[in-house]
Amino acid sequence: MAAVATVGAIGLAALVAFVAASRLTSSSDRALQNTGPVLVAIQDVFASIAEADAASAAVFLSGQDEDREQRRLYEVALERSTAQLEEVSRLVGDDDATHDSIKTIAAALTEYAGLVEAARLANVQGVIGASERLRDAIAVVQDRIVPEVESITEGAQARLDDDVGGGQTATILALFVAAAAIGVLVAGQIWVSRRTNRLLNLPLLAATVLVAVALVWLLLAWVRQQNDLELARDGGYDSIALTSDIQTTAFRYKTLESLSLISTGDPDEQVTLARRLAAVDVGEPDLVDSARRGEAVGDGLLLEANRTADSTREQAATAEMLVRWDRYRDTSEDIQLALDANERVAAIELAVGPGNADFNGFNTSVESVLSDNRSQFTTGLRDARNHLDWLRVAMIGLPGLAALACLWGYQLRIREYQR
Amino acid sequence: MSLLRRRDVLRGAGATGLLALAGCSRGGGGVRQADLGGGTELSILNWELYIDPDEGPTEGTITRAERERGLRVRYDESYEDNIAAWETLIAPTLGAGDTLPYDIITPTFWVAARMVERGWAEQVPLEIVPNHVNIDPAYLTQPWDRGARFHMPWQAGITGIAYDPSLTGRPITSIADLFDPAFRGRVGIIGEMRETVPFGMLLNGEDPSRPTEATALAGLELFEQARASGQIAQVTFGEFADALASGELWLAMAWSGDTVILQTERPDIEFVIPEEGAVRWFDTMVIPRGAANVRAAGEWMDFVYDPANAARITAWVQYISPVIGVREELQRLGGDAAELARNPILFPDDETKRRLFTWGGLPVEAEAALDARFAVL
Numbered sequence: 047m048a049a050v051a052t053v054g055a056i057g058l059a060a061l062v063a064f065v066a067a068s069r070l071t072s073s074s075d076r077a078l079q080n081t082g083p084v085l086v087a088i089q090d091v092f093a094s095i096a097e098a099d100a101a102s103a104a105v106f107l108s109g110q111d112e113d114r115e116q117r118r119l120y121e122v123a124l125e126r127s128t129a130q131l132e133e134v135s136r137l138v139g140d141d142d143a144t145h146d147s148i149k150t151i152a153a154a155l156t157e158y159a160g161l162v163e164a165a166r167l168a169n170v171q172g173v174i175g176a177s178e179r180l181r182d183a184i185a186v187v188q189d190r191i192v193p194e195v196e197s198i199t200e201g202a203q204a205r206l207d208d209d210v211g212g213g214q215t216a217t218i219l220a221l222f223v224a225a226a227a228i229g230v231l232v233a234g235q236i237w238v239s240r241r242t243n244r245l246l247n248l249p250l251l252a253a254t255v256l257v258a259v260a261l262v263w264l265l266l267a268w269v270r271q272q273n274d275l276e277l278a279r280d281g282g283y284d285s286i287a288l289t290s291d292i293q294t295t296a297f298r299y300k301t302l303e304s305l306s307l308i309s310t311g312d313p314d315e316q317v318t319l320a321r322r323l324a325a326v327d328v329g330e331p332d333l334v335d336s337a338r339r340g341e342a343v344g345d346g347l348l349l350e351a352n353r354t355a356d357s358t359r360e361q362a363a364t365a366e367m368l369v370r371w372d373r374y375r376d377t378s379e380d381i382q383l384a385l386d387a388n389e390r391v392a393a394i395e396l397a398v399g400p401g402n403a404d405f406n407g408f409n410t411s412v413e414s415v416l417s418d419n420r421s422q423f424t425t426g427l428r429d430a431r432n433h434l435d436w437l438r439v440a441m442i443g444l445p446g447l448a449a450l451a452c453l454w455g456y457q458l459r460i461r462e463y464q465r
Numbered sequence: 466m467s468l469l470r471r472r473d474v475l476r477g478a479g480a481t482g483l484l485a486l487a488g489c490s491r492g493g494g495g496v497r498q499a500d501l502g503g504g505t506e507l508s509i510l511n512w513e514l515y516i517d518p519d520e521g522p523t524e525g526t527i528t529r530a531e532r533e534r535g536l537r538v539r540y541d542e543s544y545e546d547n548i549a550a551w552e553t554l555i556a557p558t559l560g561a562g563d564t565l566p567y568d569i570i571t572p573t574f575w576v577a578a579r580m581v582e583r584g585w586a587e588q589v590p591l592e593i594v595p596n597h598v599n600i601d602p603a604y605l606t607q608p609w610d611r612g613a614r615f616h617m618p619w620q621a622g623i624t625g626i627a628y629d630p631s632l633t634g635r636p637i638t639s640i641a642d643l644f645d646p647a648f649r650g651r652v653g654i655i656g657e658m659r660e661t662v663p664f665g666m667l668l669n670g671e672d673p674s675r676p677t678e679a680t681a682l683a684g685l686e687l688f689e690q691a692r693a694s695g696q697i698a699q700v701t702f703g704e705f706a707d708a709l710a711s712g713e714l715w716l717a718m719a720w721s722g723d724t725v726i727l728q729t730e731r732p733d734i735e736f737v738i739p740e741e742g743a744v745r746w747f748d749t750m751v752i753p754r755g756a757a758n759v760r761a762a763g764e765w766m767d768f769v770y771d772p773a774n775a776a777r778i779t780a781w782v783q784y785i786s787p788v789i790g791v792r793e794e795l796q797r798l799g800g801d802a803a804e805l806a807r808n809p810i811l812f813p814d815d816e817t818k819r820r821l822f823t824w825g826g827l828p829v830e831a832e833a834a835l836d837a838r839f840a841v842l
Contacts, residue, residue, distance in 0.1 A: 411605075
C-alpha cells in the first residue's frame, strides 16, 4: 500500500512537472519563433514605410531633375516593407485580427505607392495637383497604416507578456507536487526504517534524491528562463521600441519639413517633434562626451536611449545618434530660416542636398542601434529557450527512475520481512 | 613625366604579392571575439602609395599614429588586385575558418561587401572609434552595411571622363561621346568591370546601383561592340594619364585622383562627370574575422578619421576623402592643400553628387561571368 502511494505521488509529480515543462517550452518557443520575430518585423515594416515616405517626399522636392539616390532609397524601402509584411503574415499563424490588419496595410501600401507615382508623374510633367497627390499619399500612411501597425504591435506585445508569464501556474503547481512527493518519500523512508534493522533504505533515498534533482532542475530552469525572457523584453524589446519611436518621430519630422517646402507644413509640430527627440542642444561637446559614457542628461528620446544603453558599444552608438541628429537639426533650422525669408529655392536646395545627406546619416546611426537591440532581444529569447533543453525529458526520466528505485526499495523491505 | 598613381596597376598585374604573403594562421574559426585584444601591434594591408609617408622632418600618418596612439604598425602595401585578393587570399583563408595575418585590410567596396555578407568581418569597435561620426553620410547607405558597422571607407574616387580639349575640338559632356566615330581609335576605357559596365548602363538609362544581369550585360555589350569596331583603342588602368598626356588618347574613362595629379602638369586636361552620371567607388577598411588586435585596429580607424589627420592623407593621395571636415582642414593648412580644398573633383558639389552611382553588385556567379567576359576586352 505504501509502495503504491509513493509511486503514485512520484507519478503525479512527473505528470504535473512534464506539463509544466511543456508549457514553459512552448511559451519560450513561441516567443523565440513567433512573438519576438513578429514584434521585430512589424517595427521593421513601420520603419521601412516611414523611410519610403521621407524619401518619396525628398524625390518630389528634387523636381524634374529627380534625385536618383533618394528614388533608390524609396523603392528599396517600399520593396522591403512589402517583404517584411509578408514575413509578419507568415509568422502570425492563424491570428485573424492580425491578418485583417495586414490586409489593410497591404491595400493602403498599394494605394500609397500609386499616389506617389501619380505625384511623381505630375511633378515631372509640371501638372497642377502634384503636391496634393503627395499629401494624400502621406495621409494614407498617417491615417491608415500607422493605426494598423500600432494594433499589430499592441497585440504582439500582449502575446509576448503572455509568453513571458506562460507556464508559471503549472510550474508552481509542479514544484508543490514534487515537494509533496519528496515528503511522501521521506515518510516512506521513516516508515520502512521503523520496520527494518536498517537506518536507511538506499533505493528509497536514491528515489528521493532523483525527485529532488528534478525539482531543483525545474526550479532553476524556470527562474533562468524567466530571467532571460524578462531581460530580453526589458533590455531588448523595450530598447527596440524606444529606438523605433526615435526613428519614426524623426521620419515624421522629415516628412513635415518636406511638406513645408511643397506648400503646407506644420513648423510648430516640427518643433514639438524635435523637442520630443531632444529637449536640449545635443551638439554640445560636453554632452556628447557624457553620452559616450551613457550619462547624457536631459529630456528626450535620444537622451533616454543613451542612458538606457547597457554596453560601451551601445553608448558610443547612441552618442553618434545624438551628433548626427544635431547635424541634421542644424541644417533643418537653416531650411526653416530660408523659408521664413521666402527663399524657397534656397531652402529646397538645402533640403535635397545636405538635408537629405544629414538625415540619412542620422537614420543609419539609429539603424545601427536598432540592429544591436534586435540582436540583444533575440539572443535573450534564445538563451531563455536554451535553459529548457532536456527539461521535458528530465521531468519524465528522473521521476521514472525514482519510481523504479522506490519499487526496488520496497521490494528489499519485503524480502527482508520474508526472511 | 613621372606621375604617382596609387591605383596604377598592379591591378592587372596578378597576385604575386598576395601569394607571397606570410602564412595565414589557423584561428578563430568564425567565433566572435570575446574581447578586443589589448595589444598595440597593428598589421595593415593596403594598396601601394595610398598614405602620406615620412618626408624629411615631416612625419607621415603612420609615424604620427604610432607616436600619438602608442601603436606599433606593420604596414604592408602589397594589396594589388581585388579579384586576385579575393580568390587567393580572402576567400580561401576566411572561408576555411582561418585568420588573415592582418588586423585591417583595405579592399574596394565590393570585396568588403562580400566579406560582410559572409560574416567574415568584425564589427567596427565603436566604443574605441568616436570619430566614426565623421563618416560622410554618402557611405552609410550601402545596402550591404547600412550605418557602416563593419567597414570604414579609406579613400574614394570618381570614374569620369578625362579629355584633351585641343584634340577633341569640343567639350565632352556625355558617355555617348566615347562612342562618337569622330574619336575612333582615340578612346580609352578603364579595365575594371564594376566601373566600365556601369557607364554602359548609365548610357542605357539604367541605374548601376541596382543592376540586374540583363541590364549589366546590355551595358557590357556596348563596350564589346565598340572595342571590336576599333572605336576603343585601349583598356587601361592608371596608364590612361600617360596616354592622354602624350596625345595617344584624346578622351578616356579616368580616375579622379590620377587626373588631379595629371592636371598639376597638364592643367589643360579636363575631367567631366558625364550628364548621364559617373561611377563612385571607394576602398574601405575592414577588420577581418578573428583579427588579433581589434582594439589597435579601432585606434587606427579613429586616428585616420580625425579630420586633421585625414586632411594630410588627402593632401598626399589626392583622392576623395570620406571624412567630414577634411575640406575645412585643408583650407586651414593653406598653400597647395588649400588649393585642393577648392578642387571640384575632390569636393564635388551636391548637384554632382546626385549623379554619382556606386555599383550595386550581382550574385557572385553572375559577377564572375561578367568579369570573365569583360576580361576578354
